[in-house]
Amino acid sequence: KPGFLEKPGFCKSRVSREEERMKGKRSHIIAVILILGILFRFINLDGKLYWYDETLTSLRISGHTQAELVESAFNGQVISVQELQQKYQYPNSEKGLNDALNAFAGNAEHSPLYYLMARFWVQTFGNSVVSIRSLSAFISLLAFPCIYWLCLELFASSLTGWIAVILIAVSPFQVLYAQQARQYSLWTVAILLSSAALLQASKALHPVRWGIYALTVAIGLYSHLFFALVAIGHGIYVVAIEGFRFSKKLIAYLLASLTGLLIFSPWLLIIAANLSKIVQTTATTKATVDKLPLRWLLNLSRLFFDLNHGLSFINPILYLSAILSIWALYCLCRSTPKQTWLFIITLIGVTGLALILPDLILGGRRSSVTRYAIPCFLGIQVAVAYLLAFKIHVKRWTYVLVGLIASGVISCVASSFFPVWWHNSHTNSKYNPQVARIVNQAESPLLVTDEIPGRVLAFSHLLKPDVNLQLVVEPNIPKIPDNFGNVFLYRPSERLRQGIEQEQSFKIEPVYKDWLWKVRKRINCEDAKEEKRRIR
Numbered sequence: 001k002p003g004f005l006e007k008p009g010f011c012k013s014r015v016s017r018e019e020e021r022m023k024g025k026r027s028h029i030i031a032v033i034l035i036l037g038i039l040f041r042f043i044n045l046d047g048k049l050y051w052y053d054e055t056l057t058s059l060r061i062s063g064h065t066q067a068e069l070v071e072s073a074f075n076g077q078v079i080s081v082q083e084l085q086q087k088y089q090y091p092n093s094e095k096g097l098n099d100a101l102n103a104f105a106g107n108a109e110h111s112p113l114y115y116l117m118a119r120f121w122v123q124t125f126g127n128s129v130v131s132i133r134s135l136s137a138f139i140s141l142l143a144f145p146c147i148y149w150l151c152l153e154l155f156a157s158s159l160t161g162w163i164a165v166i167l168i169a170v171s172p173f174q175v176l177y178a179q180q181a182r183q184y185s186l187w188t189v190a191i192l193l194s195s196a197a198l199l200q201a202s203k204a205l206h207p208v209r210w211g212i213y214a215l216t217v218a219i220g221l222y223s224h225l226f227f228a229l230v231a232i233g234h235g236i237y238v239v240a241i242e243g244f245r246f247s248k249k250l251i252a253y254l255l256a257s258l259t260g261l262l263i264f265s266p267w268l269l270i271i272a273a274n275l276s277k278i279v280q281t282t283a284t285t286k287a288t289v290d291k292l293p294l295r296w297l298l299n300l301s302r303l304f305f306d307l308n309h310g311l312s313f314i315n316p317i318l319y320l321s322a323i324l325s326i327w328a329l330y331c332l333c334r335s336t337p338k339q340t341w342l343f344i345i346t347l348i349g350v351t352g353l354a355l356i357l358p359d360l361i362l363g364g365r366r367s368s369v370t371r372y373a374i375p376c377f378l379g380i381q382v383a384v385a386y387l388l389a390f391k392i393h394v395k396r397w398t399y400v401l402v403g404l405i406a407s408g409v410i411s412c413v414a415s416s417f418f419p420v421w422w423h424n425s426h427t428n429s430k431y432n433p434q435v436a437r438i439v440n441q442a443e444s445p446l447l448v449t450d451e452i453p454g455r456v457l458a459f460s461h462l463l464k465p466d467v468n469l470q471l472v473v474e475p476n477i478p479k480i481p482d483n484f485g486n487v488f489l490y491r492p493s494e495r496l497r498q499g500i501e502q503e504q505s506f507k508i509e510p511v512y513k514d515w516l517w518k519v520r521k522r523i524n525c526e527d528a529k530e531e532k533r534r535i536r
Contacts, residue, residue, distance in 0.1 A: 030162055033405060034144070037169025040412040041137040041178045045130045047417070049432065051424035054181040055089065055457035058132065060103040061119040063095025064088050069453050074471040076478040078446070082465035089457065090127035091119055108274040109282055112267065113222035114183035129461065132181045140178030140185035143168055146192035151382060153199035154340050157389060163401065164385035170408030171381065172306035172415060176423050177371060183224055184371050190220040191230055191375055195347065198234050201256070202241070205248055210256045217260025222267065226351065230375050231257060233350035237343050286364045295368040296356075297322055302370065303377055305407040307414055308422050324400075325380045328387040335390060348379035370423070429458055435490070435516045436462035444485035448500075448519070450474045451491045459490065472496070477503060480519065487519035 059069065069088050073079060086092060091100070100119050104112040121135045144165050151161035168174045177184040194216035201209035220227035238253045271278065289295065294311050301321040309315060333341045355367040366372060391397035415421050419433050439445050440463060448470045449456060456471060472478045477499035480487055489497065489508065500506050500519060507520045
């Protein structure tokens, strides 16, 4: 039209308004997804099974060790669920902070920072399951700004940072471990924080920045011992970037790492003093498992999609997740400078090789334990975020991003309302909800067991406070009192069942699989006649 081109600001202002509208729309979508991610972390915290590992967390923060638990509670005396939990699952006046620290030191394979935080948290906000799990959930929220910062340092791209935040916000794997009373959400934050701090410090020889990195190394080591693998990956990265020269940057890295290690040295002395016990405690990771490569694929798929599916060669989700991850790493290595892709590769590779190679050479299941591979998974999620940001202008990749968000949301919704999921559905707990329902409905129940103490503690969280327990260690046989309306055996050993039947003339009948048995008195002829007479 005449005069149209004479208005130089017309097209520009129209484009600007369109860009602003799209940015506003994008911001609203990000806000909704973040709100969903936050809700998933806090919803139904008390409705999920409080399982074996979490009860050990509660045992340690209460200031007790397993040896103390066995000595004073597994002695054949009747104790109520309420008494058991108040003494051995929550901080109380009997055990102070020094007792808690001694309990932490007795399990030196677990770094103490989370457990110390959990003790103070529970003392402040109460000792319910919701309270202790909410600590992990709140800590997990710090992963959002940390991964955003890491992406800014790696790619100088806010779009990549926001996509990474979205991916971990609705990642079913991240949500599951954000709801556990364990140290894994703290370890996740420490990995992201330390990685971003290293990249920022590497840009200039600024003492404050390297001091911050040293502090993050100490925090990481006090969060989880496997953070040492992350720190080694950082070292390999700095050495490679500096061209294997003894440069000022390498010296700064070494000084910062040594400072972090020095801060961690008190716990190193405790580890050295308890080394033989640690080796014995962690020996279970040497047990071999079948279909190891398939388990790797299964664990990887749970980053993006998780409907509690198991091992299956024909499950396409396993292969789609692997293809997406491999393509993301390929694109990363081809499209970014060396200092960017090398950081992600070392973050994934050092921990991955440290887990996989011993399993392949010596045998074991280290690489099948999902939570051990958290550094690898974070690196993969950052790589996928970069791929999606790099390809976002292509429509089909927009669909991929929408699909990943949708699969994450669906997975989190599905797992939110089930008490048992794959991470707590081991053979030592999967039937506990059904068994507890039977016991809770019985009149004046007594539960007798010689099960492993941690499993008993986990089961006790499903029982009513007034349910009574009679706990023993194998091969002891308790004298069952006769003042209870219903007597049950919970996962008894063969020795316990035979001892009660033969030595105390009881009849034992299965109630639920081989997990719950009912103990009944044997009635002789005279007793039967007396019973009939009484009924008449």
